[in-house]
Amino acid sequence: NAGVTQTxxxxxxxxGQSMTLQxxxxxxxxxxxxxxxDPGMGLKLIYYSVGAGITDKGEVPNGYNVSRSTTEDFPxxxxxxxxxxxxxxFCASLDKAxxxxxxxxxxxxxxx
Amino acid sequence: AQSVTQLDSQxxxxxxxxxxxxxxxxxxxxxxxxxxxxxxxxxxxLLLKYLSGSTLVKGINGFEAEFNKSQTxxxxxxxxxxxxxxxxxxxxxxxxxxxxxxxxxxxxxxxxQP
Numbered sequence: 729n730a731g732v733t734q735t736x737x738x739x740x741x742x743x744g745q746s747m748t749l750q751x752x753x754x755x756x757x758x759x760x761x762x763x764x765x766d767p768g769m770g771l772k773l774i775y776y777s778v779g780a781g782i783t784d785k786g787e788v789p790n791g792y793n794v795s796r797s798t799t800e801d802f803p804x805x806x807x808x809x810x811x812x813x814x815x816x817x818f819c820a821s822l823d824k825a826x827x828x829x830x831x832x833x834x835x836x837x838x839x840x
Numbered sequence: 841a842q843s844v845t846q847l848d849s850q851x852x853x854x855x856x857x858x859x860x861x862x863x864x865x866x867x868x869x870x871x872x873x874x875x876x877x878x879x880x881x882x883x884x885x886l887l888l889k890y891l892s893g894s895t896l897v898k899g900i901n902g903f904e905a906e907f908n909k910s911q912t913x914x915x916x917x918x919x920x921x922x923x924x925x926x927x928x929x930x931x932x933x934x935x936x937x938x939x940x941x942x943x944x945x946x947x948x949x950x951x952x953q954p
Binding site for chain 1: 844872874882883884886889891930932934939940941942943944945946947
């Protein structure tokens with residue numbers, strides 16, 4: 729049972745490039761989340777999904793897009809990378825009937 | 841909307857001394873409460889959670905926390921710390937309905953000195 733898997737673990741991008749952060753879970757959880765953690769700070773919610781085909785914005789959605797075509801996958805897309813998006817990104821999933829959220833190991837992204 | 845305040849950004853303490861990391865929250869609905877630990881360049885590890893029932897919650901590594909509804913607090917305690925407890929600690933809350941997302945505090949860095 730792999731839990732929540734994030735790829736890649738590390739990435740360096742140039743300003744203006746685009747990329748997709750992958751997140752997949754094998755627990756059949758309906759809820760999935762993307763958070764970002766800036767240095768010395770707590771995590772902030774970017775986007776979330778309550779089921780396949782349903783997504784919504786969190787507190788810091790600007791510059792990001794998501795999709796949820798299957799229960800398992802919840803990719804996060806950066807279209808035009810900016811230095812302000814340098815951060816560590818965490819994906820998480822949740823079973824509605826049970827707490828807590830299950831976190832992936834994170835993706836460390838640097839934009840230069 | 842909900843919010844979490846961790847009152848201390850850094851807490852230095854000597855090894856084998858007791859420690860308390862403070863957390864206050866605000867929410868207009870019922871919440872679940874959590875403490876996470878993060879070691880340098882690593883992910884989040886759940887220390888403990890309060891969902892319902894007894895207000896004193898015991899977690900891993902000898903940590904415990906007490907939920908105080910009247911003071912909207914969820915302070916984390918350990919009676920005797922070790923060098924290996926040096927890390928960043930995050931308090932978080934989640935509503936029990938709706939999007940169920942976590943709202944995190946800004947973190948408290950626990951520095952255990954020999």
